Amino acid sequence: MLGLNMFDHQDNIGECFQKSKVTITCNCRQWYMRTCIIMTVFGVCVICWCVYCTILIVRLTQELDDLRQSRDRVRHVNIPSNGVNSYPAPEVGLGDLGVVDSHLYVERTLIHQRVKRSKKDNQKPTKMRKEKKEKKKKTLKSAHFIPRSGLQPQHEHNYNSTIEVFRLAPWWVTTDSPFTVAEHGKFRVDYTGTYLIYAQVLYKHARPFASLGVVQHRPDTPRDMLQSIYCRQEIPTGQDRQLSNTCTLTALFQLQKDDYITLENFYIDPEITYSVNSTYFGAVLLS
Structure with a gap:
């Protein structure tokens, strides 16, 4: 009986030792897992903190650099x-x-x-x-026309006659002219745009209702759809009709390329003085 009790006691000791061994192994594994989780969380926090500090330092450095660069300039600012x-x-x-x-x-x-x-x-x-x-390339297009040299005072013996005596002034550059002088007193338009046109005629021995006109022409377009301006110099009754008189015109015209301009007399038998300083025609291309 004593021997059997000893064997039973040894078996109980072995079972207890195995149970304690299993318990110790489980506790070690739990401790290891907890330690790994804590270290991982700590490492992530450290990395985030380092990134935040780096961004903050970079921003502060940029602001300090900007402040140093602009300090001299700020000293001269009025406040x-x-x-x-x-x-x-x-x-x-x-x-x-x-x-x-x-x-x-x-x-x-x-x-x-x-x-x-x-x-x-x-x-x-x-x-x-x-x-x-x-x-720089754009130059002002303009032209000034004067009567041909050697002309004498001339009588026109019909109504609505075109003055056909003008030529480009010799002191004017030909390439600057916006017009081309055609036959029969026509000034052909080379550039579309707004023109300032001026004209003057000196009438010698002025007649009643002596009139000058600047008339716009366009192919296949009715005349009443185009622009024209007139200057009429009326001689009052009883006044000396041997006096000279001038008609002067200035106006804006909206012209298209290939239009043409003429200067017209609107009185029978006028006598015109063809001098450079008293009878002339010109234009300036504004835009």
Whole structure:
């Protein structure tokens, strides 16, 4: 009986040892898993903190660099409300916070305006250069016409007669003329646009109702659809009819290419003085 009890006691000891071994193994595994989870969370937190600190340091560095670069420029900025028109920017201090804030505000405003200006300049450099070149190429088109030399005072013996004696003034450059002088007193338009046209005729021994007209013509277009202007010099009854008289016209015309202009007399038997200073015609292409 004693032997059997000893064997039973040994079996109980073995079972207890195995149970304690299993318990210790489970506890080690739980401890290891908990430790790994804690270390992982800690590592993630450390990485996030490092990233945040790096971003913060980069931003502070950029702001300090901008402040250093613009400090000299801010010193010359006028700020009437703070009374620092003629004073250099003070050092940063507790007693100067108002002035420093004002300088920072002006500095940021100037930087913002400069960035916007530079963007606009970068967007349109080629276009601006082309416009400048076109402006240089464009010259004012104009012409002044005078009677041909050697002409004597002439009588016109019919109504509505075209004056056919003009030529381009010799001191005028031919390439600057917007007109081409055609036959029978016609001035053909070479450029479409708005023209300032002027004309003057000196009538010698003026007749009653002596009239001058500048008339626009266009192929296949009724005359009443085009522009014309007139100057009529009426001689009052009882006045000396041997006096000379002038008709002067100035007007704006909207002309198209291949239109033509004529100067017309609207009185029978007028006597015109063909001198350079008294009878002439001209035009300026405005746009």
